[in-house]
Amino acid sequence: MKPRVAVIATGTELMRGRAVEAHLAYVARRLEAIGLEIDRHSACGDDLSRIVEEIRTAAARAPIVLLSGGLGPTQDDLTRAAAAQAFGRPLEFRPSAWRTIRARFRRFRVPMARINRRQAFFPRGARILPNSRGSAPGFALVAKGVHFFALPGPAPELRPMFERFVIPLLVRAFRLRRSTWWWEGCVVGLPEATVDERVRTLVARRPGTSYGLALSGGTVALHVQADKARSLRILIGDLEKEFGARWIGTRSLEETVADLLVRRRATIAVAESCTGGLVLHRLTSVPGISDVLREGWVTYSNASKAARLRVAPSLIRRRGAVSADVARAMARGAADVAGADVGVAVTGIAGPGGGSKKKPVGLVYHAVHYRGRTRTERRLFPGNRDQVKERAATCALDLVRRALLERGR
Amino acid sequence: MKPRVAVIATGTELMRGRAVEAHLAYVARRLEAIGLEIDRHSACGDDLSRIVEEIRTAAARAPIVLLSGGLGPTQDDLTRAAAAQAFGRPLEFRPSAWRTIRARFRRFRVPMARINRRQAFFPRGARILPNSRGSAPGFALVAKGVHFFALPGPAPELRPMFERFVIPLLVRAFRLRRSTWWWEGCVVGLPEATVDERVRTLVARRPGTSYGLALSGGTVALHVQADKARSLRILIGDLEKEFGARWIGTRSLEETVADLLVRRRATIAVAESCTGGLVLHRLTSVPGISDVLREGWVTYSNASKAARLRVAPSLIRRRGAVSADVARAMARGAADVAGADVGVAVTGIAGPGGGSKKKPVGLVYHAVHYRGRTRTERRLFPGNRDQVKERAATCALDLVRRALLERGR
Secondary structure, eight states: OOOOEEEEEEOHHHHTTSSOOOSHHHHHHHHHTTTOOEEEEEEEOSOHHHHHHHHHHHHHHOSEEEEESOOSSSTTOOHHHHHHHHHTOOEEEOHHHHHHHHHHHHHTTOOOOGGGGGGGEEETTOEEEOOSSSSOOEEEEEETTEEEEEEOSSHHHHHHHIIIIIHHHHHHHHTOOOOOEEEEEEEESSOHHHHHHHHHHHHHHSTTEEEEEEEETTEEEEEEEESSHHHHHHHHHHHHHHHGGGBOTTSOHHHHHHHHHHHHTOOEEEEESTTTTHHHHHHTTSTTGGGTEEEEEEOOSHHHHHHHHOOOHHHHHHHOSSSHHHHHHHHHHHHHHHTOSEEEEEEEOOSSSSOOSSSOTTEEEEEEEETTEEEEEEEEOOSOHHHHHHHHHHHHHHHHHHHHHHHTO | OOOOEEEEEEOHHHHTTSSOOOSHHHHHHHHHTTTOOEEEEEEEOSOHHHHHHHHHHHHHHOSEEEEESOOSSSTTOOHHHHHHHHHTOOEEEOHHHHHHHHHHHHHTTOOOOGGGGGGGEEETTOEEEOOSSSSOOEEEEEETTEEEEEEOSSHHHHHHHIIIIIHHHHHHHTTOOOOSEEEEEEEESSOHHHHHHHHHHHHHHSTTEEEEEEEETTEEEEEEEESSHHHHHHHHHHHHHHHGGGBOTTSOHHHHHHHHHHHHTOOEEEEESTTTTHHHHHHTTSTTGGGTEEEEEEOOSHHHHHHHHOOOHHHHHHHOSSSHHHHHHHHHHHHHHHTOSEEEEEEEOOSSSSOOSSSOTTEEEEEEEETTEEEEEEEEOOSOHHHHHHHHHHHHHHHHHHHHHHHTO
């Protein structure tokens, strides 16, 4: 049984919405590498009795407690006093810490306020953790069977201290080794509940494995883990078989598409109506995309679809701008005009206005043209304007991905 | 004495560093407007006994408990069961909620998995809170002297539910009134430290006022509050005087630009190189933009700048694609080709590759053409590829805003 970990963040600014908790995700991932998982996280304001209470609650249920914030010199900085009270250890002045603090101020030629002396007091028996990036030292305290760590609030100060001291101290104290194997990937083009049902069945067949799901930008992000490297490998094989081409592995969809384009030596042109530039924005977030992205258009108006992408005005009149035929013509036009190998197009109704009974808000047609073949996809997306744009862009990128996979074989 | 508030976030992905808590800051600010402050925040994974324990701990010390997450249809979604257990209320099937869920699936023509039926079970006596943006209803439960609210995890679903139901229910139950007056706005085109210094001076002159800053997408978001409505009005007047045209009030920069375009009856065309569609994506996030946005280009290559925007190839050879002259020619070309009143262009080096000593990563030229005049702006942005894109897009939108403000008078 692994030791539990409790994490506490302090700071009135967190409770008042003036700052956002910044360490949990980082700490969670670093602990995972040594086989530990966070059991609970809590936060409270800069109030002595509240911090003491949080430390006591955490220490009552976890042998490892990590607290961030409250190590500065001001009246609001109460971590030293709270730890002393919670663990029944008096505060003591530590001359060596005081020398280090003074030397730092001299080095940066900053005038030192008298209150900085507070930062040289620690609960008796604490091990001082030097701060390579700021004036506030942290500390580690083993008391009442609990390994307590007090770390600075700012991320640039906390992280080096965490890597250099917290991880090695934990590994030694609890004889840890890399014990959990995990892996992340994305499934595109299926609803969350469907992905969940299918993954649950697979995981149930493989003892020692577990999983979690999260929606991210129209794709379902999947996190699986196992107690043995071999079990994880087998489970990943199961997942690949189950989801086939809908399974895009650890990279983002846009990175996957960019990589496929580069590997196929295929250039691309993009024509967007309702997504309004989002497909292009996501593609151009990938460094090096300029080698394969020829150009892109945002053609909101019918006139612009006709003038830039050579979509026949009569076709728009007959079928409507939001139709499979116009999407198809846009994709072909984009590829032709740009002289690109791949053309991708999106046309739809992002809302909130512009919908009708026959063509409601959320109706989007996607098309991709590649090597003489054009395929289209019709979707009706739920959600507000931003969500429809996001989901339609994901669908368009996925359509490109699948076309490249099939035709590239 | 104000009632205490405890906030709980659930989700194994939070504990494993796969997601970041997203509601605390928003909830804190909204509660502040009705005079409430969060006393504690905690988070735990998707584990029934852990969630029950968190609810019990929170309910033991606060009469108001807000919990987010765990309302979906999957086996990870345990909030309904945990609340039932923590408050000793059996789960009951609610046909009306089930009808609403089914109607939603029918409307979007999504195949419904059997497990979605789980979402229609609630602890006895719960008041169902409709979800206008997703399939998962929330609920409110008054039990054992505690007002408990279960809210969906995704922010676009939680926020409307919070505004429409949680705030009014709390105001009624605890006879609250609006005790703090607050206001938010953005300053564009100044560094954070400069904005901070100037606002600090103004706030110091007005007793009972305070402020907070946050960087968001290249603009500085400012939050000011006061203990009296009158003090807030006076402070806002001070801020307007201090920042003049750099002050854009409560709306986003893209909304401000869209509104100015509509009011001036000016159409716009956009030509992007290094921002790769982000200016267009941000503009098209504003509903109704189709009335004024003619079209847009992402012209990554030199050939595309020449062919689409009529930029003279000799100019590109002479000055380089990343230059004030080419930005100017792109803006003019975009306006001319599209027949739009305003043309805006961005060309630069987003990185990580492509930089040189003379033209380093982060160098961006912006240009806007309006009523026969073209103005340009050269900026050197710090940060990675995404940050450079974000800041350059903000600068381009702000350039359009200022051109419209000046020429529209």
